[in-house]
Amino acid sequence: MNALEVSGLTVRYGPVVAVDGLSLVAPSHSMVALLGANGAGKTSTLRAISALERGRSGTLRLYGEDVTRLKAHELVARGLVHVPERRRVFSTMTVRENLELGGYRYYRQSSELRRQFEATLDLFPRLRERLTQTAGMLSGGEQQMLAIGRALMSKPKVLMLDEPSLGLGPQIIQTIYKTLQAISAQGTTVLLVEQNAHLALRVASHVYVLRAGHLVAEGPPSEFSQEATLAQAYLGSDET
Numbered sequence: 284m285n286a287l288e289v290s291g292l293t294v295r296y297g298p299v300v301a302v303d304g305l306s307l308v309a310p311s312h313s314m315v316a317l318l319g320a321n322g323a324g325k326t327s328t329l330r331a332i333s334a335l336e337r338g339r340s341g342t343l344r345l346y347g348e349d350v351t352r353l354k355a356h357e358l359v360a361r362g363l364v365h366v367p368e369r370r371r372v373f374s375t376m377t378v379r380e381n382l383e384l385g386g387y388r389y390y391r392q393s394s395e396l397r398r399q400f401e402a403t404l405d406l407f408p409r410l411r412e413r414l415t416q417t418a419g420m421l422s423g424g425e426q427q428m429l430a431i432g433r434a435l436m437s438k439p440k441v442l443m444l445d446e447p448s449l450g451l452g453p454q455i456i457q458t459i460y461k462t463l464q465a466i467s468a469q470g471t472t473v474l475l476v477e478q479n480a481h482l483a484l485r486v487a488s489h490v491y492v493l494r495a496g497h498l499v500a501e502g503p504p505s506e507f508s509q510e511a512t513l514a515q516a517y518l519g520s521d522e523t
């Protein structure tokens with residue numbers, strides 16, 4: 284069963300076509316990566332899937348159900364959750380408050396909220412040590428953990444992440460990617476946008492490559508293990 288199925292997605296900003304007829308699927312429990320250079324249309328794709336872009340067309344299915352017409356908050360309520368670029372956290376609120384805000388709408392019972400809170404902190408022990416700290420004071424890596432943790436608080440079925448490694452050091456990236464693998468192993472479908480292809484190729488089960496809004500390559504990571512294949516997918520054979 285496909286958790287997420289996007290077909291013919293097109294995103295326009297006035298005369299600019301940022302994404303042109305993209306189709307992709309994320310099978311249930313998979314970790315799928317969407318790669319591409321700056322301006323390829325990765326963020327536009329995630330924002331359009333989340334119903335945050337007006338100028339979009341195409342269809343979206345969640346577990347087989349057509350959800351193309353749902354609004355952003357309705358998609359979140361169905362379990363499609365998006366961690367945007369540049370890890371936005373509420374910087375004047377504490378780590379605990381940020382996490383609680385991520386969950387409070389989706390629980391009828393506070394016991395469920397507490398369970399999810401504990402499960403999230405088990406995945407990110409560094410956040411547990413910093414619950415009373417103001418989010419704005421966290422390091423970049425910790426803020427990324429908090430942004431992901433906040434998304435997890437709503438118990439996503441499909442978690443979409445926009446460049447979670449951006450601007451972070453290698454060690455913290457390792458930690459975050461290990462946690463993403465754990466999240467995926469626990470049954471959450473992950474759609475990962477990355478500019479760092481090598482990183483994504485290590486964890487993804489299937490890879491899509493976007494260039495100037497077009498899908499130019501897709502397949503299992505093994506098909507991209509040669510440097511030349513990857514470079515060609517990014518740059519195109521017509522540019523030599």
Ligand SMILES: Nc1ncnc2c1ncn2[C@@H]1O[C@H](COP(=O)(O)OP(=O)(O)OP(=O)(O)O)[C@@H](O)[C@H]1O
Nearest residue numbers: 296299301319320321322323324325326327328478
């Ligand atoms: N709000 C907007 N208004 C007009 N054009 C936009 C807007 N957002 C994105 N674009 C254009 O759409 C194209 C795709 O941008 P997008 O941000 O989706 O790329 P990206 O793959 O996420 O790039 P990056 O790796 O730099 O984040 C670019 O040409 C960009 O200039």
Ligand SMILES: [Mg+2]
Nearest residue numbers: 325326327368
């Ligand atoms: Mg982007």
